[in-house]
Amino acid sequence: MITHLIKSSVQELTPYQSARKIGGDGTIWLNANECSTSPNALGLDSLNRYPKPQPDEVILRYANHAGVHPNQVLATRGGDEAIELIIRTFCNPTDSVLYCPPTYGMYAVSSATFDILTKTVPLTADFNLDLPQIEANLNGTKVIFICSPNNPTGNLLARDDILALLAMTKDKAIVALDEAYIDFCLDDSFACELDNFDNLIIIRTLSKAFGLAGIRCGFALANSQIISAMQKIIAPYPIPTPTAIIAANALHDDGIKQMQTHIKTTLDNKAWLIRELTALPVVKKVYPSSANFILVKFDNQIQTGQAVFDKLWAMGIILRNQTTALNLSDCIRISIGTQDENQAVIDALKTL
């Protein structure tokens, strides 16, 4: 059982009973202080009503997409809220969060906002997990955030290493595996391992491959005890009705097909961009990527990464500066855009 890892105050917590949670089979609903009509609904039905805390159709369809049981799915306001909920569900004030830079910045930021101490174990030179160092730092560690494909490096973490980490931390710590980019390489997901490791939580989002960053919808996937614990502390109505409508549509068969077509185009564009970048003298290295972005190291004998970043910025091409991230000097992260956008990046680099 994993429940002993849950923060004691959350174990004891009696969650807020929102009107929708209490339920009922009414024809007259006068229990949530809603307005009985909606003057500002833009033609959408039922915006005067609070949404269901967890929209059924979104949960069912995402479970289907991820290949898990619906009781293993929690819908959140983006993957970022899932990160926050994991810390709030498991970390007592004396527990630590461990993460492996260079990686996504929110593990550190979210921990800091809840006054949770962090430990860092840098990724190895080839951007994989340093398992001996992680093992040496397990004492007091409650949650370990890892990211695969990793942002900003783009690589998948070695599967055997993640399996070893899950076994090493069994009954001791939660492994929160951030799969924000997994739709670009879905066969490499760990969703199929949820039944084997009760300390595994997977973070997902509709912001990347599904192209819906604006609706703020993400998911935590985990065993049902963890999902129930996270449900105790999530806001009463986290998923706005318009978000639920758009998400349910995107997760329907046609939406999934469109997403897959978009991924194919993105991967073709990525292959083109990598070819073009590799041919430029100013580019020292293009790192292997399983995601919809690539990490590029520039040759500082010709132009520093900072100079490249600044010059493209001045031309109105905004990339993600990674030059101050751990072990990423002269590196820039470039999202894969449309063919025209990618062409503009190459043209700009050629003018340097």
Ligand SMILES: *Cc1c(COP(=O)(O)O)cnc(C)c1O
């Ligand atoms: C984009 C991203 C997220 C979450 O994004 P949301 O828009 O909050 O869903 C989480 N993790 C990583 C690594 C990301 O790149």
